[in-house]
Amino acid sequence: MSVIGVDFGNVDCVIGQAKRGGIDIILNENSNRKNPNMVCVQGKQRFIGEAAISMARMHYKNTATDIKRLIGRKFKHPEVQQEIAQLAYKCVELASGDVGVVLNYNDEPVTFSCEQVVAMILNKMQSIAAAANEGVNPAYCVLSCPGFYTDVQRRALLNATKIAGLNCLRLINEHTAIALAYGIYKSARNLFHESEPQYVMFIDLGHASYTVSIVAFVQGRLTVKSAAFDRFLGGRDFDMAIAQDVAAKFAEKYKTNPLENPKSLIKLLSACEKAKKNLSPYGVSATHLNIECLADDRDYNSQVKLEEFEELIAPLLQRLDGPIERALADAGV
Structure with missing residues (x-):
């Protein structure tokens, strides 16, 4: 039985497969472990994953992203409207009340359900796995999802796997998958006590959530x-904190706001994400932020300093404590 595990993130997918007594991460056609969760349609062609990256900046109105935040949700929900406001492509309400994604196929607008878009991504993951296994398509998968997903959202993900032609053996909560990845090798080395639980806190700051x-481990079992x-x-909120600061400085100098232009915003957020990743309290106290033709054919060149970044994200850092305190209280430890 050929089974793949898919870590389905908001920005990327990672594919794993049990092999040679461990878990192998499958590389894509560009030898990368991460596969972008985006679908770009150009003419009669679909570009998915790595192939969509080069197309997305030019054809942002025809590129579906952040679909994980929309699947299984109602179009009119205020949270969904807040998400849609940040997207460059068009979303509409389906007859079911769910979110539909509008992409131009052969110069004609076509509406896809979120399940169909996710199925396209999963189908691509399936083909990547097949290429790594001598052309044998995996028939089964295990798919991760956020622990806060509702039953409706989980069913929507399962529908997407069926559309993709995959048999989903299980949906696993992301935090459970993290704990399992941590514990499985330690348990194999008998590093846990047989009856006295070892408590471990896992903190996962993803792209959008x-x-x-808190997980208790004993030998051979986790709870x-x-x-x-x-x-x-x-992470996108930290990127936006830098972007808003840059946009304010750019607007003050050139009287135009790059946040108001989707193409400029995509370019700006990409540069801000790189700057964020470069900064570190362990030696990298400043990084360059150079963006060609940010808006109105004007470049932006500056530095982002660590102390400035920390000041910009101070309100976000304050929000980190709440979930930690709730998790500790609920676990009773």
Whole structure:
């Protein structure tokens, strides 16, 4: 039985496969472990994953991203409207009340359900796995999802796997998958006590959400004692904090706001993400931020200093404590 595990993130997918007594991460056609969660349609062609990256900046209105935040949600929900406001492509309400994604196929607008878009991504993951296994398509998968997903959202993900032609053996909560990855090798080395539990806190700050979980480990078994979430705190908020500061400085100098132009915003957020990743309290106290043709054919060149970054994200850092405190209280430790 050929089974793959898919870590389905907001920005990327990672594919794992049990092999040679461990878990192998499958590389894509560009030898990368991460596969972008985006679908770009150009003419009669679909570009998915790595192939969509080069197309997305030019054809941002025809590139579906952040689909994990929309699947299984109702279009009119205020949280969904807040998400849609940040997207460059068009979303509409389907007859079911769910979110539909509008992409131009052969110069004609076509509406896809979120399940269909996710199925396209999963189908691509399936083909990547097949290429790594002498052309043998995996028939089964295990798919991760946020612990705060509702039953409706989970069913929507399962529908997407069926559309993709995959048999989903299980949906596993992301925080449970993290704990399993941590514990399985330690347990194999008999590093846990037979009866006295060892408590471990896992903190997962993803692209769009934040999870804190506390897990008890004994030899051969784990128990999730608690999980707490901030569904609206993630790495993208830290990127936006830098972007808003840059946009304010750019607007003051050139009287135009790059946040108001989707193409400029995509370019700006990409540069801010790189700057964020470069900064570190362990030696990298400043990084360059150079963006060609940010808006109105004008470049932006500056530095982002660590202390300035910490000041910009101070309100976000304050939100980190709440889920930690709730997880500790719920676990009773």
